[in-house]
Amino acid sequence: MPDFSPTELAVPGFVALVLIEMIWAWRKRREAYEPRDTLTSLAFGLGSTVAGLLTGGLFLALFLWAWQFRLFDIGWSWWAFALCFVLDDLAYYWVHRFGHRVRWFWASHVNHHSSQHYNLSTALRQTWTGFLTLGFAFKLPLVLIGFHPGMIAICAGFNLIYQFWIHTEAIHRMPRWFEAVMNTPSHHRVHHATNPRYLDRNYAGVFIIWDRLFGTFEAERDDEKIRYGIVKQLGSFNLIWAVFHEWIGIAEDVRRAPWRHKLSYLLREPGWSHDGSRQTSDQIRADWIARSPAANKVAANKVAVENAIAETGKPT
Known part of the structure; x- marks a missing residue:
């Protein structure tokens, strides 16, 4: 080797x-x-x-x-x-x-x-x-x-x-x-x-x-300024907190959660909560689409194209 x-x-x-x-x-x-x-x-x-x-x-x-x-x-x-x-x-x-x-x-x-x-x-x-x-x-x-x-x-x-x-x-x-x-x-x-x-x-x-x-591609748009980081920003330059904050968050959620939900805090997507107090990325995107007429139109057009492809077997 x-x-x-x-x-x-x-x-x-x-x-x-x-x-x-x-x-x-x-x-x-x-x-x-x-x-x-x-x-x-x-x-x-x-x-x-x-x-x-x-x-x-x-x-x-x-x-x-x-x-x-x-x-x-x-x-x-x-x-x-x-x-x-x-x-x-x-x-x-x-x-x-x-x-x-x-x-x-x-x-x-x-x-x-x-x-x-x-x-x-x-x-x-x-x-x-x-x-x-x-x-x-x-x-x-x-x-x-x-x-x-x-x-x-x-x-x-x-x-x-x-x-x-x-x-x-x-x-x-x-x-x-x-x-x-x-x-x-x-x-x-x-x-x-x-x-x-x-x-x-x-x-x-x-x-x-x-x-x-x-199906996970998204092109960068010149008309939308990018905001970097994570949904809930660290708000700190503390290295140890930056490294371990999510592990600490998981431990806290598992400790507090009812028994039937404990495993979900390990295996579900980030942002999931058993009481709906937080949002996953899918939920954040869905809310944004619902609030934005332009985004709603884009999403509707995308669904229409996907349906047309599914029905005819080729793009229309």
Whole structure:
């Protein structure tokens, strides 16, 4: 197994790009960076690196154990790497989607969305507690198919490197063909938005085609300013609170909830409550559509098109 970590090699490039973007922000968009927010993001990155060193070996050992049950010996050819990269990105889409739709997963992933600023340092806000969610299980099928765990780890590293550059407001749009296939800063700004229109959209890592295929794509609009962060903002730069606040919230909800609802606070979507005192992203979007005539019209047109496709088998 090759001793190769693409993310470690990319660190100097990450630092250089952050510095370049800071210069751009100082000249063009000073509100893009906030010193305390940036320091929190850097601390997140350092902590997630340490957490990865402590737990990554265990996951790799589990994958190597599972590899003995593989169906095929795919090997290390160039086409195997290409296919593994695409399938790894598909697995990332689904673990990312679960990270927004299941609160247990969200408690770990919320760290990445906790900044109200959107810049390259935001990309460093990686979880310290990802091992608790067991999200690695989404990639076990790749091992069982026959992709070597080392190959999967390398592909995942390149996937993470790709996602770094899309955390910026310095790039407005890429060429149309690129926007159609690949994840871009425009698409990912939507993912980090708290606007009702944009909530829980664009889960892609590298290829935006997954969102287009599975019905979770939303294009960025130039007539709607994006608000970044989470629905209930942290209101603090305290690193420990930023890392663990959702886990603490889950513990409190489970403790207070009637027995028949306790498990739901772990497995239902973020914002769900047994007494209806909070709102999920779907409920927030539904309320926004009901209040907005323009949004209501767009939603109605979308439903009409979907119904027409279902009835005729082709767009009308």
